[in-house]
Amino acid sequence: MDLPSKHLSKAVEQMGSLPGIGKRTALRLVLHLLTQETGEVEEFAESFKSLIHNTKTCKNCHNISDYEICEICIKPTRDKATICVVQDIRDILAIENTMQYKGLYHVLNGIISPMDGIGPNDINIESLVRRANQPETKEIILALSATMEGDTTNFFIHKKLAHCNVNTSIIARGIGIGNELEYTDEITLGRSILNRSPFESSLKM
Amino acid sequence: MDLPSKHLSKAVEQMGSLPGIGKRTALRLVLHLLTQETGEVEEFAESFKSLIHNTKTCKNCHNISDYEICEICIKPTRDKATICVVQDIRDILAIENTMQYKGLYHVLNGIISPMDGIGPNDINIESLVRRANQPETKEIILALSATMEGDTTNFFIHKKLAHCNVNTSIIARGIGIGNELEYTDEITLGRSILNRSPFESSLKM
Numbered sequence: 001m002d003l004p005s006k007h008l009s010k011a012v013e014q015m016g017s018l019p020g021i022g023k024r025t026a027l028r029l030v031l032h033l034l035t036q037e038t039g040e041v042e043e044f045a046e047s048f049k050s051l052i053h054n055t056k057t058c059k060n061c062h063n064i065s066d067y068e069i070c071e072i073c074i075k076p077t078r079d080k081a082t083i084c085v086v087q088d089i090r091d092i093l094a095i096e097n098t099m100q101y102k103g104l105y106h107v108l109n110g111i112i113s114p115m116d117g118i119g120p121n122d123i124n125i126e127s128l129v130r131r132a133n134q135p136e137t138k139e140i141i142l143a144l145s146a147t148m149e150g151d152t153t154n155f156f157i158h159k160k161l162a163h164c165n166v167n168t169s170i171i172a173r174g175i176g177i178g179n180e181l182e183y184t185d186e187i188t189l190g191r192s193i194l195n196r197s198p199f200e201s202s203l204k205m
Numbered sequence: 206m207d208l209p210s211k212h213l214s215k216a217v218e219q220m221g222s223l224p225g226i227g228k229r230t231a232l233r234l235v236l237h238l239l240t241q242e243t244g245e246v247e248e249f250a251e252s253f254k255s256l257i258h259n260t261k262t263c264k265n266c267h268n269i270s271d272y273e274i275c276e277i278c279i280k281p282t283r284d285k286a287t288i289c290v291v292q293d294i295r296d297i298l299a300i301e302n303t304m305q306y307k308g309l310y311h312v313l314n315g316i317i318s319p320m321d322g323i324g325p326n327d328i329n330i331e332s333l334v335r336r337a338n339q340p341e342t343k344e345i346i347l348a349l350s351a352t353m354e355g356d357t358t359n360f361f362i363h364k365k366l367a368h369c370n371v372n373t374s375i376i377a378r379g380i381g382i383g384n385e386l387e388y389t390d391e392i393t394l395g396r397s398i399l400n401r402s403p404f405e406s407s408l409k410m
Binding site: 002003004005013014017018019021025027029030032033036038041043044047049050051052053054064065070071089090092093 | 236275
């Protein structure tokens with residue numbers, strides 16, 4: 001595709017560098033920008049500069065923040081004894097939306113995945129071990145995806161924390177609320193039978 | 206969704222202002238940017254500023270260009286007698302890719318659509334009439350989408366050009382090359398029978 005302007009080409013190329021945005025979509029998005037006011041496009045561009053220059057990573061949990069310590073870590077009402085380990089900050093948003101969790105988080109910023117060349121040293125495991133060794137920490141909840149990579153990472157972290165004085169737990173895996181049994185895959189269904197819980201515990205929800 | 210940083214919020218809001226990009230996708234794209242080098246994100250942002258400040262609209266055909274007159278209008282080998290009317294510059298790219306057309310273009314920058322509040326005065330029809338009145342212009346080809354809006358616009362332009370000394374033609378509508386007859390919709394099939402052409406003309410392709 002030979003675009004009629006090199007500035008247009010450059011913008012399309014940059015837009016197309018985003019994950020999941022192909023050449024055609026990139027062109028559509030950039031042509032949309034061209035129909036906007038100059039000031040609006042300036043604001044659009046500036047927002048990304050300001051993003052990369054001003055956001056920090058929380059020194060404690062690696063969440064994204066405008067400050068050295070994120071708003072979750074600094075909040076006095078959060079339960080400092082529990083740390084929930086997640087893959088990235090989108091998982092924090094998902095868990096916060098449930099309003100079921102009042103502890104702290106730890107963002108690994110990735111997951112062990114030999115296929116993608118990501119090993120244990122590429123993600124924030126060392127700092128998790130340091131936090132687990134702090135006397136106030138009582139429980140580490142592993143909240144990673146139920147995939148092979150998630151399980152590998154769960155197992156690795158569990159082993160790493162073996163000598164720390166903390167309990168490790170893992171979020172429940174079973175059939176989703178509202179799902180019909182007959183459409184649930186065999187592995188999930190099998191696991192949900194193995195990991196059944198006393199009926200009384202389901203009444204707490 | 207309560208994001209942990211106002212710079213992140215702002216970037217996600219801006220990314221989400223693009224057509225077809227929802228909040229979740231915007232967040233995914235912005236978090237991808239956050240994993241990039243500062244220099245790369247600067248380049249990303251600058252490309253849009255440079256786009257809005259440096260691209261021009263061709264004075265002749267309204268194509269996007271880095272110059273006052275676009276590279277198609279200025280090329281001496283193009284046939285100045287024929288003008289192909291298109292809705293936007295993506296259509297120019299599509300037609301150029303066919304390598305079947307050597308004339309000039311005219312970008313309407315929209316299509317008459319009362320539902321969207323776009324009337325004849327909101328698109329580049331006046332300048333098309335001016336170009337049609339130039340003595341070198343012999344034929345105006347209408348290459349708009351085969352939709353109600355496209356047909357309305359075709360009809361309006363045809364009427365506007367009635368007193369100009371030019372032929373107006375419309376691109377062929379019929380079954381697509383490679384399509385099977387039985388899966389072609391009735392209206393297209395009906396039209397393709399009404400608009401049949403002498404068999405010899407199909408041999409020229």
